Amino acid sequence: MTDAVQTLVESLQLERLELNLFRGFTPDGMGPRIFGGQVISQSLLAAYETVEERVCHSLHCYFIRPGDPRVPIVFEVDRSRDGGSFTTRRVVAVQHGEQIFNLAASFMAPQEGFEHQSDMPVGPHWSELPDEAEMMAEFIKTAPEEMKKWMGRERPIEMRAQDARDYWRSGPKPPVSQNWFRCRTPIGDDAHMHQVILAYASDMNLLSTGMRPHGVHWQTPGFQSASLDHAMWFHKATDFNQWHLYAHDSPSASGGRGFIRGSIYAEDGTLVASVAQEGLMRMRAAK
Amino acid sequence: MDTQTLVETLQLERLEVNLFRGTTADEEARERIYGGQVIAQALLAAYETVEDRVCHSLHCYFIRPGDPAVPIVFDVDRSRDGGSFTTRRVIAVQRGKQIFNLAASFQVAEDGYEHQSEMPDAPRWEDVGDDTERQRVLLKDAPPEARAWLDRPQPIEMRTVGGRMDFTPRAREPVQQLWFRAKDSIGSDPHMHQVILAYASDMSLLGTSVQPHGVSWRTPGFQSASLDHAMWFHQATDFNEWHLYHQESPSASGGRGFNLGSIYRASDGALVASCAQEGLMRMRKPKVG
Numbered sequence: 001m002t003d004a005v006q007t008l009v010e011s012l013q014l015e016r017l018e019l020n021l022f023r024g025f026t027p028d029g030m031g032p033r034i035f036g037g038q039v040i041s042q043s044l045l046a047a048y049e050t051v052e053e054r055v056c057h058s059l060h061c062y063f064i065r066p067g068d069p070r071v072p073i074v075f076e077v078d079r080s081r082d083g084g085s086f087t088t089r090r091v092v093a094v095q096h097g098e099q100i101f102n103l104a105a106s107f108m109a110p111q112e113g114f115e116h117q118s119d120m121p122v123g124p125h126w127s128e129l130p131d132e133a134e135m136m137a138e139f140i141k142t143a144p145e146e147m148k149k150w151m152g153r154e155r156p157i158e159m160r161a162q163d164a165r166d167y168w169r170s171g172p173k174p175p176v177s178q179n180w181f182r183c184r185t186p187i188g189d190d191a192h193m194h195q196v197i198l199a200y201a202s203d204m205n206l207l208s209t210g211m212r213p214h215g216v217h218w219q220t221p222g223f224q225s226a227s228l229d230h231a232m233w234f235h236k237a238t239d240f241n242q243w244h245l246y247a248h249d250s251p252s253a254s255g256g257r258g259f260i261r262g263s264i265y266a267e268d269g270t271l272v273a274s275v276a277q278e279g280l281m282r283m284r285a286a287k
Numbered sequence: 288m289d290t291q292t293l294v295e296t297l298q299l300e301r302l303e304v305n306l307f308r309g310t311t312a313d314e315e316a317r318e319r320i321y322g323g324q325v326i327a328q329a330l331l332a333a334y335e336t337v338e339d340r341v342c343h344s345l346h347c348y349f350i351r352p353g354d355p356a357v358p359i360v361f362d363v364d365r366s367r368d369g370g371s372f373t374t375r376r377v378i379a380v381q382r383g384k385q386i387f388n389l390a391a392s393f394q395v396a397e398d399g400y401e402h403q404s405e406m407p408d409a410p411r412w413e414d415v416g417d418d419t420e421r422q423r424v425l426l427k428d429a430p431p432e433a434r435a436w437l438d439r440p441q442p443i444e445m446r447t448v449g450g451r452m453d454f455t456p457r458a459r460e461p462v463q464q465l466w467f468r469a470k471d472s473i474g475s476d477p478h479m480h481q482v483i484l485a486y487a488s489d490m491s492l493l494g495t496s497v498q499p500h501g502v503s504w505r506t507p508g509f510q511s512a513s514l515d516h517a518m519w520f521h522q523a524t525d526f527n528e529w530h531l532y533h534q535e536s537p538s539a540s541g542g543r544g545f546n547l548g549s550i551y552r553a554s555d556g557a558l559v560a561s562c563a564q565e566g567l568m569r570m571r572k573p574k575v576g
Contacts, residue, residue: 057541057565058515060346060347060348061346062346062366062390062392065369080348080385081384081385085567088348098367099366099367099374104390106348106514108541111541113540113568113569114500114539114540114544114568116461116496116539117538213402214402228344228372229392231563233538233563236541252402252404252561253400254400254401254521254522255394255398256394259519259521261561263537271538274547274563276517278343278344281400282397283399
């Protein structure tokens with residue numbers, strides 16, 4: 001494992017405080033607020049600690065307050081139901097006595113049944129696309145000194161964007177995008193861990209697709225963006241050390257919010273997960 | 288139950304500041320409570336604790352079947368009252384057990400960036416037959432109870448393009464379009480239009496993922512149920528007007544089907560809401576022995 005993946009996997013080890021109560025930490029140097037994907041993955045793991053043998057097939061989350069990376073996060077699990085076919089859990093993440101996040105999730109024993117899926121969209125293959133480091137290099141050249149190190153850090157998730165070469169070009173673009181991604185180094189064969197790290201990665205770049213028609217990105221001065229919610233449906237187990245295509249489309253922006261849907265395909269075209277997220281996207285009112 | 292009766296039966300009794308009680312209309316008493324009713328009541332319970340802000344999203348799980356014979360208690364958690372957003376969580380309880388949960392977010396109205404997907408082509412509602420009328424024709428020889436059920440007043444008018452799958456279960460693409468609206472006047476409270484739209488959004492969505500497989504809820508041994516429901520409200524709308532509910536199912540696997548819905552206003556093509564729902568869809572295992 002590289003250091004970045006090692007750090008991610010370590011942050012996913014929760015301490016059990018009580019039967020339904022867990023504590024997690026944010027690794028050093030992860031920026032001024034906690035990355036949403038981290039809280040999603042930690043909450044999912046907290047829920048898994050209370051579920052036996054069943055696999056998560058869906059989760060729904062709200063980001064309620066910005067997470068503070070300097071203090072631990074406490075995860076409280078509610079065992080909503082242990083049913084014949086399904087297990088339902090709710091998790092509330094707390095810092096400083098306040099809820100920062102909630103997740104509801106459902107778990108089911110794997111079974112066979114009806115099968116269909118949407119086709120993987122056509123687009124450039126990951127092997128034809130530049131690495132994220134190359135895409136960042138352009139931006140890092142002109143970035144402030146303190147930003148350079150942050151932007152240039154090694155990341156646990158390897159990402160190759162379809163339009164990496166003109167990512168920083170301003171001007172309106174269509175509200176669709178494709179990224180290939182995978183976990184950078186092997187994380188073993190624990191299927192839960194692959195699912196949890198896929199959930200972690202699914203919060204990356206999604207909101208950017210909602211911004212594309214408006215010629216802004218998260219570094220545009222005065223522009224404010226934040227994930228509001230996140231929903232994910234896991235259709236199939238997958239090996240996230242292999243490349244996956246993450247296809248986004250944004251059907252709507254209105255009222256200071258953008259809505260984005262995502263589909264995650266394995267390289268053989270299998271649809272393994274679907275995602276939906278709404279995010280805040282607005283220009284700060286002039287002082 | 289006509290639209291007016293629906294609006295009345297969704298009204299909740301306030302037991303405490305954050306605690307509400309709702310009931311199911313006698314005439315709707317089936318085996319289990321319709322999911323859209325619990326979504327609508329839970330959203331109303333949340334609204335009772337929110338001032339001047341509008342719901343822009345909700346996420347729900349159906350945890351246990353609801354019993355129409357007993358009241359539902361809705362317990363609201365005031366997760367956050369922030370500068371721009373208000374977050375609420377609602378747990379619906381019957382007989383001491385959680386039957387349903389909802390999380391929702393509310394926002395002060397603001398202007399900003401605008402884009403939307405285009406309304407897909409569809410035959411106009413004038414050219415599509417009413418679902419109930421079609422079922423009456425198909426069920427003309429059915430027992431009187433079945434016909435009486437079809438003849439009861441309904442709060443939502445629905446016209447499914449190509450007719451519903453229920454009575455002609457031949458395999459189709461996992462795409463479904465229907466026109467719908469509240470049948471009679473909801474009144475002028477914009478919250479109630481949103482709540483009734485949420486109520487109606489749980490109808491038929493699950494059917495889309497079933498379409499490629501040539502089965503319906505009428506197929507012997509076929510089991511289906513909504514598992515979750517998520518909805519994003521992009522703008523306010525008048526649900527006494529016709530809306531196009533465009534539905535697609537990107538996936539079925541592992542005994543579950545996944546569906547996406549987009550709701551467009553007929554008059555101007557505005558995308559007013561998006562939906563996502565996963566449902567159980569499986570054949571019951573044959574009994575051994």
